[in-house]
Amino acid sequence: MSVGIESINAYVGQTSLDIRTLFERRGLDLARFDNLMMEKKSVSLPCEDPVTNAVNAAKPIIDALSDHDRNRIELLITSTESGLDFGKSLSTYIHDYLGLSRKCRLFEVKQACYGGTASLQMAANFVMSNASPGAKALVLATDIARVAAKMTYAEPSQGAAAVAILVSDTPDIFALDFGANGYHGYEVMDTCRPDSEIETGDPDLSLLSYLDCLEASFRYYSERVEGADFQETFDYLAFHTPFGGMVKGAHRNMMRKFKRSSAELIQTDFEKRARPSLQYCCQVGNVYSATLYLALCSLIDHADVTTAKRVGLYSYGSGCSSEFFSGVMTQASQRKLASLGIGKALTNRHALTMEEYDRLLNLNAEWRFGIKDKVMDYSDISAIYDKQLAGKRMLVLKEVSNYQRKYEWS
Amino acid sequence: MNHDEVWNTLKRAILEIFPEYADREIGFDESLKALGANSVDRAEILMVTMESLGLKVPMVEFSRATNIGELVAILHRHSMKE
Numbered sequence: 001m002s003v004g005i006e007s008i009n010a011y012v013g014q015t016s017l018d019i020r021t022l023f024e025r026r027g028l029d030l031a032r033f034d035n036l037m038m039e040k041k042s043v044s045l046p047c048e049d050p051v052t053n054a055v056n057a058a059k060p061i062i063d064a065l066s067d068h069d070r071n072r073i074e075l076l077i078t079s080t081e082s083g084l085d086f087g088k089s090l091s092t093y094i095h096d097y098l099g100l101s102r103k104c105r106l107f108e109v110k111q112a113c114y115g116g117t118a119s120l121q122m123a124a125n126f127v128m129s130n131a132s133p134g135a136k137a138l139v140l141a142t143d144i145a146r147v148a149a150k151m152t153y154a155e156p157s158q159g160a161a162a163v164a165i166l167v168s169d170t171p172d173i174f175a176l177d178f179g180a181n182g183y184h185g186y187e188v189m190d191t192c193r194p195d196s197e198i199e200t201g202d203p204d205l206s207l208l209s210y211l212d213c214l215e216a217s218f219r220y221y222s223e224r225v226e227g228a229d230f231q232e233t234f235d236y237l238a239f240h241t242p243f244g245g246m247v248k249g250a251h252r253n254m255m256r257k258f259k260r261s262s263a264e265l266i267q268t269d270f271e272k273r274a275r276p277s278l279q280y281c282c283q284v285g286n287v288y289s290a291t292l293y294l295a296l297c298s299l300i301d302h303a304d305v306t307t308a309k310r311v312g313l314y315s316y317g318s319g320c321s322s323e324f325f326s327g328v329m330t331q332a333s334q335r336k337l338a339s340l341g342i343g344k345a346l347t348n349r350h351a352l353t354m355e356e357y358d359r360l361l362n363l364n365a366e367w368r369f370g371i372k373d374k375v376m377d378y379s380d381i382s383a384i385y386d387k388q389l390a391g392k393r394m395l396v397l398k399e400v401s402n403y404q405r406k407y408e409w410s
Numbered sequence: 411m412n413h414d415e416v417w418n419t420l421k422r423a424i425l426e427i428f429p430e431y432a433d434r435e436i437g438f439d440e441s442l443k444a445l446g447a448n449s450v451d452r453a454e455i456l457m458v459t460m461e462s463l464g465l466k467v468p469m470v471e472f473s474r475a476t477n478i479g480e481l482v483a484i485l486h487r488h489s490m491k492e
Contacts, residue, residue, distance in 0.1 A: 031448075204452070211457075256458070
């Protein structure tokens with residue numbers, strides 16, 4: 001029995017901001033720009049939230065299913081660090097707007113940027129358990145940035161997006177190496193969201209913890225997989241990508257430690273095995289629990305899959321929890337994913353001016369956590385809405401009424 | 411391993427990334443950040459140093475150091491244990 005990703009799609013938003021422009025206009029030190037290896041980031045509209053992003057990611061893959069298959073989705077897990085309620089999970093809204101069967105478990109998972117992987121692994125275990133033979137699971141990793149990071153060095157890398165992952169025993173997109181998992185978790189206060197409006201912490205400590213966990217989780221993976229080699233076993237790599245420079249540094253770290261490679265060989269290896277997974281992340285920014293799966297989408301869209309290729313994946317979530325695991329993609333994976341047009345969706349985003357961007361931040365801030373009643377005023381964003389959303393049948397937020405969120409199709 | 415050996419190893423790692431500092435004194439009260447090392451560079455300097463010293467110390471142990479002198483102290487303390 002095999003298990004893994006049957007379908008996957010990323011919703012990358014409707015607007016983007018050029019990062020170099022952001023650095024210049026905020027007066028940030030451009031010497032720090034090169035290390036980021038970022039070009040653009042996705043910015044949410046006020047009528048968007050983690051629910052709309054998740055539904056818009058999932059809808060194309062759900063619509064492509066037969067009624068029978070759609071009704072076999074018996075597990076819906078949303079991973080987010082951008083939750084909207086302390087009790088009611090985002091899964092409830094997502095389930096409703098996707099029109100799924102009520103024979104379904106609905107809940108939310110939280111562990112910073114590791115949440116998506118936690119959900120994927122639990123979904124895979126559900127399928128492999130055969131507790132409900134033939135059942136499928138839908139995992140949504142959906143996150144947005146907190147507005148309050150404005151003017152800090154965190155602002156350039158924070159993005160917003162969602163990735164929807166259908167998990168089943170027909171893994172057309174990515175077959176997991178089931179049981180080939182190394183994980184490493186412990187308590188460290190690196191970065192966190194202790195308040196509904198802020199992300200805070202020590203990014204330097206976070207990088208160090210990321211590096212420690214990459215080594216430790218890979219070592220555990222190697223204990224479980226005989227003959228595992230950081231270079232030979234994996235044709236490609238996809239890591240959680242807060243910014244591209246971090247992945248480059250982490251890869252270099254591992255190559256020196258495990259392969260004693262020269263700087264030249266490391267550079268060649270990075271370009272070949274890691275670069276393909278960075279193409280989308282450097283256009284979207286850090287999207288927290290969804291980032292690794294956006295990286296996987298980027299990899300499948302850009303890799304050479306004339307023969308089947310094994311991918312090594314690394315997930316890290318501050319606080320912290322991490323995992324190194326692997327799976328296989330094929331030419332059929334690439335063909336199937338290409339039909340979702342993620343690359344095209346990236347270029348279709350409206351490029352914001354700084355004035356538009358600052359205005360959006362202010363409008364987004366009005367939809368603070370815990371809001372009880374508010375109606376969406378599209379006149380504030382009419383030009384962008386007409387260009388990007390009108391008539392496109394994307395889910396958008398209409399209003400919040402007595403805390404219940406109400407959505408409509410654009 | 412004595413303190414000087416640890417310091418010289420760290421200095422060599424710094425110069426690997428910043429050869430332009432070869433002719434300049436690096437003070438213990440200076441920080442890698444002030445020398446122009448970004449977060450990824452700083453992690454690499456530590457990794458290269460530990461590799462040369464044959465030390466295996468979690469990177470997070472170094473997060474509390476505020477200057478080069480403190481980094482050397484942490485490295486030295488760990489080198490005495492092994």
